[in-house]
Structures are given as structure tokens and as C-alpha cells.
Amino acid sequence: MAVVCVGGEWYLSSCDKLLLAVHTKHNRDPFVFDCSTAENKPKGTRTDNKGHSCASEEKGSDKILALAVSLSGKLVALTDDNKRLVLFGTEPSWQCISTRRLVRRCTSLVFTQTEEELLAADKSGDVYSLSVVEPRKAGELKLGHLSMLLAMTLSPNDKYVITADRDEKIRVSYLKSPYNIQSFCLGHREFVSSLLVLPMHPHWLLSGSGDGTMKLWEYESGRRIQSWDLKQLRDTPSTQANEERSAVSKIATSPDGCHVAVQCERVPIVQFFGMDQGVEEHLTPCSRLTLPHSPLDLTFDLQGRLLVLLDSQVTPFQIYMCMQDRWECDSHCLELSRVSEALKPHWKALQTAFGAAESRFQHLYKVNFDNMSSYLEKKQHRLQQQNENWGKKRRAGKGLQIKQARKKAKSEDKGGDEASS
Known part of the structure; x- marks a missing residue:
């Protein structure tokens, strides 16, 4: 899985087994971490009464599955296919704080606002809380779904933990007592793949799904406010390629909340939404950005510029600025050259993420069996x-x-x- 994100003055990218961090202000050597070199049996692994590890000893592929950055950018966490959770500190220099073993493979990581706790959602539908203050302490089970968790986020005040699963369900639970469920946000027809609480509207939640739609919720009550079919918004010719299912893979917002960018898997278009100050404030589609290649991931930096990791070996990274309601590539900025130079020595590792023909969501779609035809024929x-x-x-x-x-x-x-x- 390829990811691009911002942590303080660092641009971070993960591809395959590598985590790469590039400083945006100073000409410092990039920080590179290879998961294949991490310790195989982390210290502090939880054991049972007989002294056996509670985590499975099944050998994975060392690929990074999830990446999270704290609000201040001082902490970074990643988890890999070997069920390792690695916690880093970024100041004054990068250092590995701890390596812990998770019970199952993780799908999503998120830091609390206080940065004292890290939440990890896994493929079995469970959410574990891991202490940052006690970096060797084993995780504590917080809540569970009956289906695989695909996305997780927190409300701005850490009051609620919001989780989404393969069965189209979005659940809003109290973080301190997650057995108390505040609400459910129901309406998607396929798995929910992305969640985002808008910082300027802390009671609003955006959700993206494998059904190709994005919905806006008032999540405390579970009320749906708006819904968009992103395929219709793209306004592209009806070709066979466009008829393929395309899940919403990322929803990101600028720091000031003026821009919301939506990425669909294997579609070289970014759809932007803005705030419409009408009789009732709501989001409205405002512009589109056509990319030279399909995006692997995107995010906004602290200046409100759009960072895009592209499915291209020639131009894997681009920075876009909003100029009079149009997004244009900032090809002369210093950060772009620094990140591009840092990526060059790692082309071999990047190639595993670029040009991937198979969708990472393909196995999550519902499979419909037409047994009626054979029944009627018989x-x-x-x-x-x-x-x-x-x-x-x-x-x-x-x-x-x-x-x-x-x-x-x-x-x-x-x-x-x-x-x-």
C-alpha cells in the first residue's frame, strides 16, 4: 500500500516495505526505515499463562499496511504484514521508540489528540488501544465489529471513535466507554473505505465507499445530510473502463477546511468540494483536477497545497497549488525536488506499488450469485x-x-x- 502524509515539517511516504521521510525546510538526509530489518520478535509481546505469545507466529511479507502521524507531527507509527507495530519519535531526530507485536494484521491506525494513546483496527473487526506513554505495554481491546474494519477516525475532542467495516456499517462509539454506542450511520451499499471528520465542522463526517459514493453525516445522530455519486460528477464518456467499480480510496481536507479532495481508485481525477454559504451551509462540488496518472494517495500540507503520489515511475510525486479556483502543478518548489531526489534511490521498492493491476479493494466487493437462471432451467x-x-x-x-x-x-x-x- 502506498501512502503519502505530512508530519510537522516532514513529508512521509510508505511503499511496500519502506518508510521514507523528507524534511521540507532543511537540506537534511532523508530518514529511511526498512521493515524487513525490524526485529522479528519484538520485546514486550503479550504472553499467556504458559508463556506463549498471544500473537500468531505466522510469517508475513514485511509490507507496510497502515501509517499514522500524530497531530503535532512528533510521533509516527506504522504496522506491517508481520503484525509488528513500530513507534517513532521525530524530534530532535528520528528514533525508534518501540516495536510491539499485534494480535492480528492491522488495517488502520490513529493517534488521539492528547498523543497518549494509539488506536489500531484489525482485519477481525477489533480495535486495540496502545499506550504511547508506556511504549512497551501490550494493547488493550476496546471494541469489536462482526466484520473486517477498513477505516477509523476520532472526533476532534477525542470523545468518539468512529469505525467503518466491510458490511457498510459506520459505528460511532464513546472512546472512554466504547461499549456505549452513540449512533450508526447507515446508507452505503458496499464496504466503507474512507472516513474524515471535517475540522471546521467537528460534527460532520464524510464517508467514502466501494459503491462509488461519498456521503455527509451529522454523526452524533446518524442523520445523512448529503450524498454524491462521484462517477456522475466525473462526467466522463461511458466506456467499458468507466463501467468498472471504483471505490473511494481517500478523502482529505486542507488545514483551513476550504477544500475537500476526493480520490477514487484507478481514476486519474481528483474531485474537489467547497463550502457553500447558502441558507443552510453544505458542501458542493466545485472543481476537478485531471492528473497525468492515477493517484496512489493524496493529502494536503500545512500550506494548503495538494501532495499526490502518482502511479508513475517517471513522475511519482507532484505538488499542486490552488490558483484562482484552479489547481496547477507547482513544478519549481523546493520540496518537490527534495522528495523526488529522495525517491530515486528506491525505485526498485517503489515498483512494487506502481503499476499494480489489481485493485486493493477487489476482494471486498459483494459477490452476487445468479442461481435463479439455473433453477428455472432445471x-x-x-x-x-x-x-x-x-x-x-x-x-x-x-x-x-x-x-x-x-x-x-x-x-x-x-x-x-x-x-x-
Whole structure:
């Protein structure tokens, strides 16, 4: 999974097994972390009464599955396919604080606002709380779904933890007592793949789904405010490629809340939304940015510029600025050259993320089985056989009746001849 994000004055990108951090202000050497070099059995792994690890010893591929940055940018966490959770500190220089083992493979990470706690959602539907203050302490189970968790976020005041799963369900729970559920936001027809609470409107939640729609909720009540079909907004010709399902893979907002960018998987278009100050404040589609290649991930930096990681070996990273309601590539900024130079030595690792033909959401879509056609065909065949058998029996019965009638007539004729003689 390819990710681009911002942590303080660092641009961070993860591709395959590598985490790469580039400083935006000073000409410092980039920080590179390779998950394949991390310790195989992290210290502080939770054990049972017999001294066995509670985490499975199944060997993974070392690929980074999730990445999170704290609000201040001083903490960074990642988890890989080997169920390791690695916590970093970025100031005054990068250092690995701890490496812990998770119970199952993680799908989403998020820091609390206080930066004392890290939440990890996994493929089994559970959310664990991991202490940042005690970096060797094992995780504590907070809540669970009956389906795989795909996205997770927190309300700005850390009051609610919002989780979304494969079964189209968005759940709003109290962080301090997650067994208390505040609401559900229901309405998507496929898995929910992305969540975002708008910073300027802390009671609003945006959700993206595999059904190709984005919805706006008042999440405390579970009330849906708006919904958009992003495929219709793209206004592209109806070709076979466009008929393919395209999940919403990322929703991001600028620091001032003026711009919301929406990315759909394998679609080289970014749809922007803005705030419409009408009778009732709401979001409205405002502009589109056509990219030279499909985006792998996107985010906004602290200056409100759009950072895009592209599916291209030639131009894997681009920075866009909003100029009079139009987004244009800032090809001369210093940060772009620094990040591009830092990416060059790692082309081999990046190639595993670029040009991926298969969707990372493909296995999450519902599979519809059309067994009605085969049932009707078998039923028709059975009725036809029954009719044929009934016809045979009917013809056989008629033949027997005729034979019996002839025999009877012959017997009567014989009896009449004996009587006359």
C-alpha cells in the first residue's frame, strides 16, 4: 500500500516495505526505515499463562499496511504484514521508540489528540488501544465489529471513535466507554473505505465507499445530510473502463477546511468540494483536477497545497497549488525536488506499488450469485420430462384400453356365434 502524509515539517511516504521521510525546510538526509530489518520478535509481546505469545507466529511479507502521524507531527507509527507495530519519535531526530507485536494484521491506525494513546483496527473487526506513554505495554481491546474494519477516525475532542467495516456499517462509539454506542450511520451499499471528520465542522463526517459514493453525516445522530455519486460528477464518456467499480480510496481536507479532495481508485481525477454559504451551509462540488496518472494517495500540507503520489515511475510525486479556483502543478518548489531526489534511490521498492493491476479493494466487493437462471432451467427440464412421461403413460393407457375393448368385442362376438348355433 502506498501512502503519502505530512508530519510537522516532514513529508512521509510508505511503499511496500519502506518508510521514507523528507524534511521540507532543511537540506537534511532523508530518514529511511526498512521493515524487513525490524526485529522479528519484538520485546514486550503479550504472553499467556504458559508463556506463549498471544500473537500468531505466522510469517508475513514485511509490507507496510497502515501509517499514522500524530497531530503535532512528533510521533509516527506504522504496522506491517508481520503484525509488528513500530513507534517513532521525530524530534530532535528520528528514533525508534518501540516495536510491539499485534494480535492480528492491522488495517488502520490513529493517534488521539492528547498523543497518549494509539488506536489500531484489525482485519477481525477489533480495535486495540496502545499506550504511547508506556511504549512497551501490550494493547488493550476496546471494541469489536462482526466484520473486517477498513477505516477509523476520532472526533476532534477525542470523545468518539468512529469505525467503518466491510458490511457498510459506520459505528460511532464513546472512546472512554466504547461499549456505549452513540449512533450508526447507515446508507452505503458496499464496504466503507474512507472516513474524515471535517475540522471546521467537528460534527460532520464524510464517508467514502466501494459503491462509488461519498456521503455527509451529522454523526452524533446518524442523520445523512448529503450524498454524491462521484462517477456522475466525473462526467466522463461511458466506456467499458468507466463501467468498472471504483471505490473511494481517500478523502482529505486542507488545514483551513476550504477544500475537500476526493480520490477514487484507478481514476486519474481528483474531485474537489467547497463550502457553500447558502441558507443552510453544505458542501458542493466545485472543481476537478485531471492528473497525468492515477493517484496512489493524496493529502494536503500545512500550506494548503495538494501532495499526490502518482502511479508513475517517471513522475511519482507532484505538488499542486490552488490558483484562482484552479489547481496547477507547482513544478519549481523546493520540496518537490527534495522528495523526488529522495525517491530515486528506491525505485526498485517503489515498483512494487506502481503499476499494480489489481485493485486493493477487489476482494471486498459483494459477490452476487445468479442461481435463479439455473433453477428455472432445471425446473423447465423437469416439467418437460414429466409431460413426456405423462404423455407416454397416457398413450400406453389408451393402447391398453383399445386392446381391452377389442378383446371384449371379440369375446362378445364369439359368445354370440355359440348362442346362434
